[in-house]
Amino acid sequence: MACRVVVVDDSGFFRRRIAEILNADVGIEVVGMAADGKEAIKCVKELKPDVVTMDIEMPVMDGITAVRHIMAEAPCPVLMFSTLTTDGAQATLDALDAGAMDFLPKRFSEMAGDEESAKALLRRRVRTLARSRVRAATSGAAAAPRSLLGAATARTQGPSVTPVSASGARAAEHLSRAADINPALLKSARAVLIGTSTGGPVALQEVLKHLPKTFPLPILLIQHMPASFTPAFAERLNKLCQIEVREAATGDMLKPGLALLAPGGMQMLLEGGSVARIKITDSEPGTIYKPSVDISFQSAVGALRGQVLAVVLTGMGADGREGARALKGLGARVWAQDAASSVVYGMPAAVVEAGLADDILTLTEVGPALVKGFC
Known part of the structure; x- marks a missing residue:
């Protein structure tokens, strides 16, 4: 069964681009899109996705506030898109503090050495976050404490999750x-x-x-x-x-x-x-x-x-x-x-x-x- 994703960004071009990249993977299906944080909360409640990709700066309601509402009302893994600047770092850390699980650079050139590698990385991260949700649900594990940050990985390349025998x-x-x-x-x-x-x-x-x-x-x-x-x-x-x-x-x-x-x-x-x-x-x-x-x-x-x-x-x-x-x-x-x-x-x-x-x-x-x- 494909993992279900909601894409959130105020740029229609970026939403369509992310949806196209994710839908190219048979194991991923974009089931909804939202242009701001308020729409995102409604979308998540109605569609119950496995993963949400979220921009930080948006009108009506920013991504950080949206993440807080999602974690409180309909928790699911959130992947933030971030700018790799000092200001971007502070905002991303705030988003992780709010409950986001992971982040990637918004510019594809900062994700990986070439566009195809960046696309593969994005798909891999989404699948990984979806699996982490399934594992937590099936094991009955309690969520990890989130008093400072969610999950942040830094490297833009790397192998997938190690299987457990x-x-x-x-x-x-x-x-x-x-x-x-x-x-x-x-x-x-x-x-x-x-x-x-x-x-x-x-x-x-x-x-x-x-x-x-x-x-x-x-x-x-x-x-x-x-x-x-x-x-x-x-x-x-x-x-x-x-x-x-x-x-x-x-x-x-x-x-x-x-x-x-x-x-x-x-x-x-x-x-x-x-x-x-x-x-x-x-x-x-x-x-x-x-x-x-x-x-x-x-x-x-x-x-x-x-x-x-x-x-x-x-x-x-x-x-x-x-x-x-x-x-x-x-x-x-x-x-x-x-x-x-x-x-x-x-x-x-x-x-x-x-x-x-x-x-x-x-x-x-x-x-x-x-x-x-x-x-």
Whole structure:
């Protein structure tokens, strides 16, 4: 059965263009269109789509306000179209805060290297969001907390959701709890590394809000996100959390109670020495994720000799699996988010499927488990 989509934009040309692209996929059907937020709410209530694509700036009612109403009255996954500017970043973060699940650049040239790749990306994102709704409904999983952001992914390319085998699904049923965490197994850790993608902004806030100002380890955050978005995202996290959160820069030292967010469009590396430091670099040609969880995790192999706790949260694809494998080879502990609380069970599924996860936790258990393990 095709996933049903409502397209919302004040530009008739853009609505028709998006509808044409989506309808070219036999697995997608555009069942309605709206020119403003007020029309969108009515459309969603009447048509009950699987996914809504939403513009931000519209007359009568803007997209952010419309998302709030939709989430309150007829919840369904919303994909925002955003401009990759500083102002666009703030507006998109506000839309995600209102409950939107994901976003893509409105300009196709910013989505991917060519138009056909951009079209394929849009279709893939819509199908992924539709599947996430089906999985949540069929599993009976409660929706993830949305107190800061919905799901934002940053990279405009990447693989689809990692399938979960029967053995992986069975493994994911055996969840750890914060009370089960043995601090003795974490005593050698010198840092916490957290990697995530789709669904990551809300997941990171849910985790970090539990940490006291006196949290004894440094934290590195790798979230797939555009360069124009990470400064605003770091600022929001810093205002909402007890620990300090800021965008990482070359030369930053790892300090207890400091969370450093990898800059969008770049790679965040750890360099060793008596005190580990951050190095921000450009990506090698052909690198899919900017920043990449694998690249940051693998840099910790040399810099910290695996003395880390690596945490892989919700996200599309498998970024983080090979980095977790390298770290685990040197004795690092690896945690993965469970399927039910993940917006997209791709990245953590890849870790679980590879047999790398020491503990599988629900999203709301990760923060308390960090506190129990280190405080």
